[in-house]
Amino acid sequence: MTLIRHLVEGRETGSDRRTGPVFDPATGEVQREVVFATATDVETAIAAAKAALPGWRATGLIKRADVFFRLRQLLVERQDELAAIITSEHGKVLSDAAGEISRGIENVEFAAGLVHLLKGERSEQVSRGVDVHSVKQPVGVVGAITPFNFPVMVPLWMTASAIACGNTVVLKPSEKDPSAAVFLAKLYEEAGLPAGVLNVVHGDKVAVDTLLDSPDVKAVSFVGSTPVAKSIYERATANGKRVQALGGAKNHMVVMADADLDGAADAAVSAAYGSAGERCMAVSVLVAVGDHVADSLIEKVSERVAALKIGAGSDPASEMGPLITREHRDKVASYVTGAEAEGARVVIDGTTQQFDSNGFFIGVSLIDQVKPGMKVYDDEIFGPVLAVVRVETYDDAVALINANPYANGTAIFTRDGGTARRFEVDIEVGMVGVNVPIPVPVGAYSFGGWKNSLFGDSHIYGPESVHFYTRSKVVTTRWPDHTPTQVDLGFPSNH
Template identity: 40%
Template sequence: MEERILQNYINGKWVNSNSGKFREVTNPATAELLAKVPVSTLAEFDEAVQIAQKAYHSWRRVPVTNRIQYLFKLKMLLEEHFEDLARTITLEHGKVLDESRGEMRRAIENVEVACGTPSLAMGDLVEDIAPGIDEMMIRQPLGVVGLISPFNFPAMIAFWYLPYAVATGNTVVVKPSSRVPITMVKMFELMQEAGFPEGVVNLVNGGAEIVDGMLDHPLIKAVGFIGSTPVALHVYSRGAAHGKRVSAGGGAKCPCLILPDADINTTTNIMMDSAFGCSGQRCLAATVAIMIGEADKTFIPAFAEAASKRVTGYGINPDVQMGPVITMQDKVRIEGLVKQGLDEGCEMLVDGRNAVIPGYEKGYFIRPTILTDIPVNGIIHSTEIFGPVLGIMHCNTVDEAIKIVNDHTFGNAASIFTRDGTAAHKFRYEALAGNIGVNIGIAAPMAFFPFSGWKDSFFGDLHGQGKHAIEFFTQTKVVIERWPKEWTRKF
């Protein structure tokens, strides 16, 4: 991929930013410079919003069956360019190619579900709710909406929201992560090819100033965001203070209960993929394994062996199972948290620090790392590490483990591995987390279902994906009609 200066996409055209400020986009496996992304100005962002507002008035009047035709075209283009987009994700993010393919598939699934908007956005009607009176509830779009996407899923997370927003008649301004902007630029090129009318979809690159500008702008009616909890809380609080709808996903600590009766091979394989897939840089990563009873006697050795054998390297190479973390700063931060955990009394089972990959010595690599005996109040359990680090603790009973799950400030996801249906049902019912896995390591909802974080993992009422996204991007209007007999319906 040749180095290039990225542009913004406003009013159906690619335009240069006038800020004169740029950030470098690097390949985390090689430290190679891939592109420079502009730090756009608030004036440029306002231009995009004004254009989107103008486009909204005509776009909302386009019949929904016509609006989704653009999504059908986009779906076909995403399929046609599937491998190129997956490769781009790997180049700028670092995840292995199969993980990038999985991300693209999830993005496309949301386009497919949004094509069902004519059914999903149906209202309600009660005929003769009173003598001579009919009453109905209809859904109408909000206006201009803003989306802020994180670095860990350059394609997927924006598409938890974007297809539903445009299908329901809104116009959109997207701010991608400046760490991984190339993928979204390519996806917008395909939206341009799909023929979306000018101003319906817009992209503005930038930093925190653009985020705050989005939260403050009076024409932005709703904001979708996924990121860390401190930033999610900021987005929610500031956006809500300006009267906006906000769907803000935050951090996570996704515990997995391992019961002694769980299948050792299946559980080990799933846990390794869950803990170390995407180098642990995802909010559904299995970051804590809670061994119940005597499960630790068999599963800890199995985890150690599997983690030690996991192949770390450049994600483009087909034999690689785990890529680098996103930046050198993140590598230093993660290794520092591991050291702090050891200082607090954790035991090192598998040490992946100071990793050097032959041929990729400049890359930001950490091999799979496992710590045991992690204290409940220690840094490894309390903090979202966002790296390839798995902590292990022990509980005597499922009840004791559920209490640990429920006492945590995060509530994004939690899983249980067992053959015991009673234990699984108890966990599913009592665990305070929005996404529950039973013999599933990554409890990621399909596009039909919302991504349901709880507690400090989510701020707002409605989540991305599926029916929730349809509701998030529409407002209800109740219409009450009376037609007196002496009047006529001749029109």
């Protein structure tokens, strides 16, 4: 059986004394084993990153940018191969895997503009003969801890920006689908990235805690669930590190009475059930303003769900694949089976759908009459479950969303420009879509939510990533011009 090892300084390392299974979610069978890092393994990777830092930091910006231009080309050329790796370990359909790679490439393109991104500022003659300029310098070794649901896109969000800014990285991908991260690291190497600048270690809490506690790791980026994000933020900041930790979500999609209901139904099905709902930006709550809107949407969504093809992600006919593990599938199912006891109405019960495979499949579910206080509403389910909440007015919809502890993404569907603009202003959520169900920003902007969806001050990728992965230094200079000077013990003045 294939053993997936760490990649440190371009070499595969790690013993097989402690390993974990890597499943094929479509069959339920173990297809590979992944080595779990010891603290010593992680410390070795950190040491390699630290040793590579001076050389990479001193590399010219144009030469650094060339690595990203080459990496982009390699990602395009090897996209089908990389998508197949994603599908084999995550389970998502190939088209969804290809879309993930495409969104990751956006950040590589952004990082290729590092000559512009790393420009400082200059002020001349702030005082007689005195000039001031600022520079952006790398923070050092960065720990990147990424989730299972986007095994290529999220690592590219972190590594491209961090490396472009002159840092070196130790990447700890999810142990559930680790092969894509190793593939990415090898593409970086092929693109010309020096050994040690990007290292990959696999494992569990042992690996994560070593990154969080090491004094040589200066910054940590994380994407995952809210409890883990909060724990990582608290532990890493207590150790003096800069941290961005993105947590969970409960994304609401508001549908007004004047909306194109067919278009809204299409969007709801795509956003709720795409990638089997294993997206932090998935729509999990459909907020219908008015009972007639709710009744119509339920009918239209049900019609579309009836034709949905669920199967192995490698099958071109499949529109939705399995969940990542058997345990997660069972947990998702428990929300559906327990919904009626809490007072909700299960319109479509995906737990009853039968499949010919032993894979981790589940059908899609639609649940009506959902209210805050029910588990199906309060928890981030991370599966193909869409809850319908009925409200009477726009103000009720806004109050519902703003009261939720999560604030990652939201959307409104309406034909009224005034309502849409008001929603942009009123809503307390980090990413907002107007007639766009999954408002993930393009690479030139930054991704991140508010409240319990983000711990730390910086969003991920885009302009805020440059701020996160660099430290600003201000230099004040005066050059002798043969003008006599004298001792002055007063505080420096600009006059």
